[in-house]
Amino acid sequence: MKAAVSPMTHSGYKIARILLTEEQIRSRVLELGKELGRDYENKRPLLVSILKGSFIFLADLTRAMQIPHELDFMVVKSYEGTQSTGTVRILEDLHQSIEGRHVILVEDIVDSGLTLEYMRRNLITRKPASMEVVSLLDKAEARTVDVKVERVGFTIPDEFVVGYGLDYNQLYRNLPFLAVLDPKQI
Ligand code: 5GP
Numbered sequence: 001m002k003a004a005v006s007p008m009t010h011s012g013y014k015i016a017r018i019l020l021t022e023e024q025i026r027s028r029v030l031e032l033g034k035e036l037g038r039d040y041e042n043k044r045p046l047l048v049s050i051l052k053g054s055f056i057f058l059a060d061l062t063r064a065m066q067i068p069h070e071l072d073f074m075v076v077k078s079y080e081g082t083q084s085t086g087t088v089r090i091l092e093d094l095h096q097s098i099e100g101r102h103v104i105l106v107e108d109i110v111d112s113g114l115t116l117e118y119m120r121r122n123l124i125t126r127k128p129a130s131m132e133v134v135s136l137l138d139k140a141e142a143r144t145v146d147v148k149v150e151r152v153g154f155t156i157p158d159e160f161v162v163g164y165g166l167d168y169n170q171l172y173r174n175l176p177f178l179a180v181l182d183p184k185q186i
Helices: 022-039 055-064 114-124
Strands: 015-020 046-051 070-080 083-092 102-110 130-138 151-155 178-181
Touching: 022 055, 022 130, 022 151, 046 055, 046 114, 055 102, 070 114, 083 114, 102 114, 114 130
Parallel strands: 046 070, 046 102, 102 130, 130 151
Antiparallel strands: 015 178, 070 083
16 A cells, blocks of 8 residues: 655645655664564563654554564754754653663654764663664764664765654654755755
């Protein structure tokens, strides 16, 4: 079953081009889910999703992981418009202790790496049994801090992308594909 959604059906949105189609995303997320399911069997991992950008990735990943696991959420803010502010604020924290748990941090995108570095440092102080990061997207060229990302869906060029949960000023999250924002919008 293939839902054909073209940019034309989202007429209020201004995108330059589609970077990843729905089908490409779907098959990669299924692979990631299978891998995680295999690697964490009998470990009852806790997926920690960084909202809001990762909500669609998480929804697909959790259904692709066919083992018992739990979910929790954190809301952090590091961007204003298309610029990283360099400081990360936790707007909403986890609802449980992660001590002794196998934590899988679910990110939408790693860009400069500042957000992830902050999150890793913060969560490690809470003494999880293990921690790894799975990020749907990696803008490797844009990295300013050396931070570990154990699993990546796609490495993408250093362009501002929207869709599949990622926003530009809170819009575009509902695009089912990943697109490069028309630079004239920025
Ligand atoms: P970093 O701290 O690595 O520079 O940025 C991480 C956060 O910035 C991501 O979780 C995401 O919210 C936001 N971000 C970075 N690059 C992009 C992008 O190309 N598009 C969107 N929509 N958000 C981005």
